[in-house]
Amino acid sequence: MSPLTSTTSPFWPTRYGIAAAVAADDPVTRSLQLYGEWAEHETILLSGLIEEGHTVLEFGGDFAAHALWMSHVVGPNGEVHIAEPRRIRFQQACANVAINGLDNVFTHPVWLGRGKSSAALNTMTRTDGAGADEKIRIVTVDSLRLDALHLLKVNQPHALADMLAGATETLRTHRPLIYARLSGLDTAQAEVDAIKALGYRAWSHVPYLFNNDNHAGVETNIFPGMVQQNVIAAPADSRFEFAERLEL
């Protein structure tokens, strides 16, 4: 199968649905365009953890690339909540949710932090280019008042510690699994410590960005050797055990 081209079609057929074509200026869109999927190795792990009827909260929408499959996994009795603070990305995620008819996906144009406030985007995370100084709204996870939460998925870098601080009541009540992308060398230890301080056990998950078995069947690896430094965490008193993974 040949790589997908954005210039000829307004839509990209992906593994779990249709995605509206956008400028391929970051790894997510490049992967969606070329391979028809994004971070499939994350999907491989997480699809063994969530079930029908579950509720998932994802911070950092990634153009709803993962919301497409999570919506089908949790089914009509489950819910997928996406929090995406960046305006254009939020709108693109909403477009993908709408054109795929995902009734059980709820989108929130907010940054999930430790309190209710607002700030410029570039003061919250390392970003540049257009919209870097855009003002964003900050709320806490607890303020979303979710009826249930089984998985908390954090894609947004430099957000984990503050987000957990604003989610103490939700975490205490629902004890969800946490899957997060670590932000980098300087903050990784603090982020893992923040998770463990909540009574969680944490294991490493280092998925390659390139998937040999990608949806488009493209053999070219545009992410050679590139991995994500992720963490999967479960309440210490739960039945989850990732014996084959490196515990942090």
Add this chain to the structure above:
Amino acid sequence: MRDVSRMLDAMEADTTPAATPPVSTAAPLLPPHPETAIAANDDPSMPLLAILAIAVAGGLVVPALATLAWRRRKRLSISRPNAPSDRPAATDPLPTSASVTHRDQVTLPPAWVYRGSSFDTPPIQVADDPVNLLVAPVAMAPLARTDHWDTCVRQARALPRQDADARLAHAENEVRATLDDADDRARPALLAQWTRVRLARIERFSGATRLFAMRELVAAIEGDPAAADPVAIDARIEAQLAWASWVRGDAAASRLAEAERLCAMLRGDDARCTALALRREGQIFLQRAELVRGRQALADMERAQACFDKAHALLPDAETALLVARTALHRARSLSPADAADACAHALIHAFLAEQETGCRAEALACRLDIQLVYAALAVDDHGHAGVTASLGRDLEAAGPLAPTARLALAEACLREGDPAKAAGLCESIWNDGGAQPRLLNLWRDACHRWSGIEGHDRAALARSLRLLAIARSTL
């Protein structure tokens, strides 16, 4: 003289009630006819000389007969093993006394006809297969499915990915077409086959794609009219167990609960169904043990062991014997040394039994090697263990292409036997096949460490192995 000989034969013949009918044809063995006796005793005209003559003659005949009988008995006792032609074979029907003592037959000349018997010397030199006296023969009733589509699935698993996909897709279409045209009698078996072929395809999917495919598969089977047949139920349990192995925590527990419900449906009056249900229950407990830790895991393993033991008692086939052995070995790793030794013994017996079946030989050998490694670790000294381990390792290598578990056991044996380079190579091959469990990585690390201590080792090969090990550890 021959007549006397035949009479003595008759006397020596089996006189048990079953063999000797209560017929008066055995004349020589019976007392004289009453009329004859009375006539002899009551005749007053019989001269004294005649009586004396009879007495003398009787006195000569009786010792002569006794002597003849003794000599014959002695001759028979010497010549019997070498005389297959004049005596019926032990496997032939036993002759009745009537057949040789009937008056008409007694007078007939003997017909010396050669009759073949099991004691005959074979015309060519035959070397019997060696018999393993340590292992009792078991009734092998393999539950392994050996039909066309199962063979296809097994072959596909050994092919490169794209070829395998094409082969499995073709097989699925073929069995689906047959299933669509099948009558009610053939439908359950075909439904089970379709389930297994489809499952083989689904296991090659990943992530959510696999999850969705499993949901579709389960829904499709449940809607089929043949879904309640034991054959189909067994395939449904297999699907649930596979699904449970791909998910975690509560999702896995849900799948196992469903498999347990199906097991209850599978149980029946038939011993085979009951044995099958017990095997499946054992597998459920084993998978449950992986979801928990410590004592709870050990308790689940013991339940699994009990199920497999019962299943093996009901239907002693090689696959169940191997399940018993593996479970006992698995338990041995979690038990105290004294209990672990007992578990190893239990495992070893059943691994031996499984080894008798050609199809299970390699896996059984790998299990034996694993048992040996655990047992050697329990022993106070290494006396005698090294030789056994090396021998088992050689047997295993000779058994052909090995599964990752077998290669892992072999790698451990190689490391123990002082061949760390080979151990590291085996670990690398397992990792290439997708294995990345802590035991493998620790073994690989130890192998590289020992390898580096060997004088004149291949530095480039070691550096390459270390690099791959680092990648394996960092991408957990």
